[in-house]
Amino acid sequence: MTTPDGRIRRATTADASALACVHVSSWQDTYAGLMPATFLAAMTDAAALERRRAFWERHVNSPDHVTLVAEFGGEVVAFVSGGPAHDHPGYDAELHTLYALPHAKGLGLGRRLTAALAEELQARGFQSLALWVLDVNPTRAFYLHLGGREAGEKIETIPGGELREIRLVWDDLASLMAG
16 A cells, blocks of 8 residues: 555564564653653663564564554654454454654554554454553544544553553444545
8 A cells, every 4th residue: 555655564574673663762752751761761672672573573474463564765664553352342453553753753644554454454354443542642632533432441550650541442443444
């Protein structure tokens, strides 16, 4: 799939390092000041970068999950992943990750990636979607703008404190495919 501002395609194992870099960079950019600093540092240090690279190397070939990347000039600048829901009763698919490099935010890539993910999930037989988002994450407003509705919350205990997460849901994947 090509967009006017870049290319969206399926991720491959060759993208594992780029996925890990986008993942870690996005965490550093998005969660600074929103999570305990020691926890964030541990989730974004060199060891975490290597763990994420290894994870993505395995994960992009999983038959149960979809990982899509957005690239400009051959550089992966954003990605989305999803698959079967794990912690969302009544919803069959879950958006697991959506991350972009700081300079790629605001370009419409999140909307395009989410629409492409919804299309791929629907083609695999999924009908609805849910996700967890940190309550103070600015992306929460993005998901609400895409038509998600809040449907619950949970508290995650982490080293250094607690995080409140909000469940956002879409009853029909087709509502996300308009992009």
